[in-house]
């Protein structure tokens with residue numbers, strides 16, 4: 001008998017099994033990744049979303065903190081065909097409702113047809129369909145989470161590898177994955193991580209060689225302060241961005257972003273570099289995209305499936321951004337060279 005309910009836009013309710021109890025709501029999205037569930041579940045980009053795994057078994061190699069991208073679980077809820085006890089116990093201990101024993105193909109098909117949508121979940125012995133519907137009706141659109149940066153960013157500046165010999169990086173934390181900092185530190189950069197709403201004065205104090213805008217959740221238009229930093233520093237120091245970072249840079253430099261139907265989430269998204277014609281496999285997690293890069297940025301890489309911009313560059317101004325996740329946790333390591341490229345630009 002069902003003890004969990006998933007309510008989708010249009011008031012359709014799907015029965016399921018409770019694996020971590022509670023009620024929750026968020027924008028329901030799906031990832032096709034077949035590995036990397038610990039990294040995905042701790043990726044701050046999933047804040048305010050309900051993550052559905054299309055791969056049917058999640059948790060088959062345990063739960064290890066070494067693989068976490070942050071110190072907590074970020075999706076508001078988790079849906080899978082089958083969750084192992086390890087993952088279910090972890091989610092329960094984190095207070096994140098989770099359900100399984102439902103047809104996730106059905107949810108994925110619905111999202112593909114109708115687009116990412118609002119969702120409510122009620123799970124546990126006392127859960128009712130109405131509880132799930134009540135959650136659904138209270139759910140906000142992603143773009144209406146205007147303070148989402150405050151939910152995921154550091155509160156004050158944190159410095160990594162203070163004595164490093166490499167470039168000084170000012171990384172604006174819009175919800176950064178830990179492996180972005182790791183990738184920079186491995187290359188001996190000194191990394192100052194700033195709150196998402198840092199001012200020009202804060203950043204100027206470290207005299208950066210590179211301004212780096214991180215990934216993050218929600219609508220890039222809700223990260224206006226990071227955009228102001230981009231406007232201030234463009235032309236003076238090189239700029240880099242990953243995922244939300246690419247979107248913020250584009251918006252700040254006269255471009256435009258828009259919401260996609262259901263986005264790209266997975267570990268095998270093919271990206272073609274227009275200059276070399278080489279295709280790499282990438283890890284992705286985004287629901288917005290750059291619709292217009294503006295006059296200062298060239299689209300240098302595109303998604304092979306739908307031609308959306310995956311890389312923006314300006315050689316003269318020193319700008320390299322990526323829509324995908326070159327830090328590759330989880331994922332193919334094809335694009336780790338991004339970090340060498342941006343640090344080379346910073347050291348020039």
Ligand SMILES: NC(=O)CC[C@H](N)C(=O)O
Pocket residue numbers: 045214215216217218219220242243244245285286287288289
């Ligand atoms: N991973 C990210 O940085 C995601 C960026 C943005 N929140 C989007 O959904 O498009």
